[in-house]
Amino acid sequence: MTQLRIAILGAGLAGLACARELTARGAAVTLFDKGRAAGGRLATRRAEAGGRRLQWDHGAQYLTARGPGFAALLAEAGAQGWGEAGRFVGVPGMSALPRALAAGLDLRPGRHVVALGGGPGAWTVRHLEAALVRPGKALPEVAPSEDGPFDAVAITLPPAQAAPLVARPAPGLRARIAEVGIAPCWTVLAAFGTRPDWPETLRPEAGPIGWLARDSGKPGRDAATECWVIHAGPHWSRAHLEAEAASIGPALLAALPPAPVPLHLQAHRWRYSLVEQPLGEPCLWLPEARLGLAGDWCLAGRAEAAFDSGRALAAAMCG
Ligand SMILES: Cc1cc2nc3c(=O)[nH]c(=O)nc-3n(C[C@H](O)[C@H](O)[C@H](O)COP(=O)(O)OP(=O)(O)OC[C@H]3O[C@@H](n4cnc5c(N)ncnc54)[C@H](O)[C@@H]3O)c2cc1C
Numbered sequence: 001m002t003q004l005r006i007a008i009l010g011a012g013l014a015g016l017a018c019a020r021e022l023t024a025r026g027a028a029v030t031l032f033d034k035g036r037a038a039g040g041r042l043a044t045r046r047a048e049a050g051g052r053r054l055q056w057d058h059g060a061q062y063l064t065a066r067g068p069g070f071a072a073l074l075a076e077a078g079a080q081g082w083g084e085a086g087r088f089v090g091v092p093g094m095s096a097l098p099r100a101l102a103a104g105l106d107l108r109p110g111r112h113v114v115a116l117g118g119g120p121g122a123w124t125v126r127h128l129e130a131a132l133v134r135p136g137k138a139l140p141e142v143a144p145s146e147d148g149p150f151d152a153v154a155i156t157l158p159p160a161q162a163a164p165l166v167a168r169p170a171p172g173l174r175a176r177i178a179e180v181g182i183a184p185c186w187t188v189l190a191a192f193g194t195r196p197d198w199p200e201t202l203r204p205e206a207g208p209i210g211w212l213a214r215d216s217g218k219p220g221r222d223a224a225t226e227c228w229v230i231h232a233g234p235h236w237s238r239a240h241l242e243a244e245a246a247s248i249g250p251a252l253l254a255a256l257p258p259a260p261v262p263l264h265l266q267a268h269r270w271r272y273s274l275v276e277q278p279l280g281e282p283c284l285w286l287p288e289a290r291l292g293l294a295g296d297w298c299l300a301g302r303a304e305a306a307f308d309s310g311r312a313l314a315a316a317m318c319g
Pocket of ligand 1: 009010011012013014015032033034035038039040041042058059060061062063064111112113114156157158161185187231270272273274294295296297300301302303304306
């Protein structure tokens with residue numbers, strides 16, 4: 001039998017789970033991602049201040065496993081427990097998990113996919129150098145590079161980013177994925193010379209703050225760096241979505257008990273963070289088009305949902 005050639009767009013957890021399952025079933029898989037590495041929202045940001053190396057998990061904070069498959073994957077990728085029983089994190093940072101899962105896969109990072117060419121059985125993937133693409137701006141007028149042909153394509157991007165790619169080959173899908181709702185999240189990364197008088201983690205019921213955590217208290221981090229992650233809640237994030245990044249740190253610090261002057265303060269805007277309204281199906285697969293979609297947004301706002309969705313799409317593609 002000839003080996004199936006499959007392109008996977010997106011190397012977050014859904015894309016990685018899909019790739020690993022397809023590879024195990026004998027397919028030749030190529031992963032494309034606009035990021036510098038695999039991981040998507042399983043991410044770790046690094047910086048230096050005052051001669052100290054700082055780091056924060058600015059996306060997913062901790063992972064939980066309800067099913068044995070995801071529990072086994074976390075163990076394989078070296079996740080360690082943190083805080084309450086059943087919470088796991090990557091070590092030395094969350095990004096270590098996707099890095100371990102991507103080992104041995106044909107990953108093409110730094111490729112911003114702009115279109116699919118060709119058609120079923122002979123798809124091509126058109127992409128631009130990610131460094132040329134500015135978020136929220138028109139695409140640069142540069143001819144894209146093209147890879148392929150591929151027998152089938154799996155798109156594992158958040159729905160708003162997948163929508164333009166399916167517009168030509170599968171126009172009917174646009175309405176389906178438009179039903180999905182994902183909240184934005186402003187995230188603040190702060191570091192202090194001395195420990196603020198804050199609890200190790202906090203999830204307030206109301207107000208601007210959605211979550212606070214002492215990132216440097218996670219296993220394998222340098223506890224002395226006092227690195228903290230502050231997430232704004234979805235309501236506040238939506239109301240301030242287009243605000244200047246520089247205004248976000250001071251605004252969220254002002255909503256917390258007084259802290260020492262930070263050594264480092266920066267904000268990251270996640271336009272697509274936690275799923276509020278999922279699709280309600282494990283994945284979407286169009287057998288005639290040989291095109292499918294997966295991601296946490298199919299099932300729920302948890303990393304395990306991305307894993308389940310990616311695996312479901314791989315099974316559908318081979319079915
Ligand atoms: C702030 C925050 C906190 C969270 N906290 C938790 C938590 O505590 N626990 C938990 O279980 N989950 C949490 N999550 C959710 C969890 O991170 C996600 O459910 C999971 O990582 C989603 O994986 P995914 O593969 O579906 O999508 P993503 O990780 O978003 O992967 C999509 C990939 O597609 C790539 N991409 C997008 N557009 C293009 C393009 N045009 N061309 C090429 N590549 C492209 C992106 O670079 C990305 O790598 C959190 C998320 C955020 C943002």
